[in-house]
Amino acid sequence: MSDKLIFNCTYGKEEPERATLPFVAANIAAATGQDAIVLCTIEAVWLGTQGGTDGIAQPGLPVLADLYAEFVDNGGQVWLCGACAKPRGITEEHLVKGSTIVGAAKVVEEVVAGAMTVAFA
Amino acid sequence: MLTTQTPESPDTAQGPCDVATVFLNALTARDFTTARSVLADDLAMRMLVPPGFMTDEGGDAAIGWFSSWFTDADPFQVEASSAEAVEGRAAVTYRLRLHRPNGWYLIEQHLMLDVGGDDRITAIDLLCSGFRSIADVESDAQSGLVHHYDAGDLGCADGLAGQFRQQIQRIPIGDLLVVSTSDPAAKEDLPSMARLMGHVVVSIEVPGDGRLFITVERGK
Structure with a gap:
């Protein structure tokens, strides 16, 4: 039984709020000891590349580069x-x-094994 | 027996590709009688082989060449093969792993075929790699035969799942399929795919050249 939590992220620089929010939720999960994954699709795949989070900052939310690093550290x-x-x-x-x-x-295997998925539209 | 892409023989040969498929399947099964049956009596054969350029004539002579190359091999394993139409001609390719008295060899041959109106092959242009000596594979035989499939840079959106399923279903249950891939997603995907399909991932090797070798035992 997989206890992973998979947070889907589909946006990149063009939508800072939508790009950041899945990481906010996933970081909460990781910080509380959950096995958390952000699954980046479509434009969000840039977020996992060098410089991919540069300049992404939505007022009221953490700077994504910092949040990303914290999430990984967690x-x-x-x-x-x-x-x-x-x-x-x-x-x-x-x-x-x-x-x-x-x-x-890889994703299907985790879902079949019981991973929970969280979607952000 | 290694991985093969041999298409199934059509019930009735119609056109160059079907004739080529009949010939290929017969050849890779070393059924020289059936292979001869689709060769024209006045067939023209041109061969570029390691010793040089050679020609021969007649269906019997042609089948004699193939028989002389492959009859005594034991084991005789088909690693890959294909037959395709090329605008009125047919292209046949096969790679064989075989054992001769002095060791193991890999050999690959490419054939361009002309097919006549009576569904018989009238010309063969053959390019041969020669018998290339390879390492002893007896250790593989002890734990079930090992088959190989190079998935190249195929990813999950390029038909990798279908190709992998096709390849592993062509080997007997219990045999091993060594899949090499250079696609970054496939490196994560193939083990999952294999497990989801009911197979066993035996090992994962990273040689350091950008590829990944995943050894999968067919489970069902």
Whole structure:
């Protein structure tokens, strides 16, 4: 039985609030000892790359670069959708600490094993 | 027996690709009688092999060449094969791993075929790698045969799941499939995919050249 919590994030720089909010929730989970993952799809895959969080700051929310680092320090993982990363030219060389490129099967396996998913529209 | 992509033989040959498939399947099964049955009696054969360029004529002569290369091999394993149409011609490719009295060899041959109106092959242009000596694989045989599949840079959005399923279903239960991949997502995905499909991930190796080797035992 998987006890992972998977928070889906689909936005990048173009939507700072939407890009940040999943990390806020996921960081709470990680900080409280949960096995937390932010699953980045579509434009959010940039967030797991070098410089990908630069300049993303929504008033009232933490600066995403700082939040990202804190989340990873708390044991959180960032999964980047492989199908979204490939057409954007994102490879393993571009990744920052804590992020991994994964495919759909990896996510499906966790969900089948009981992982909970949280979506942010 | 290694991984093969041999298509199923059509019931009735129609067109170059079907004829080529019949020939390929017969050849890789070393059924030289069936292979001969789709060769024209006046077939023309051109061969570029390590010793040089050679030609021969006739269906019997052609089948004699294939027989001389492969009859005595034991084991005789088909690692990969394909037959495709190329605008009126057919392309046949196969890679074989075989054992001869003096050791193990890998050999790959590419054939371009002309097919006549009577569904018989009238010409073969063959390019051969020669018998390439490889390391002894007896240790593999002790724990079930080992098959290989290079997934290249296929990812989950490029049909990797379908290809992987196809490849592993072609090997017997209990045999091992060593999948190599260079796609970053596939490195995380393939073990999950294998487990979801009911197979056992035996090992994961990272050689350091950007690839990943995942050894999977077919479970069902």
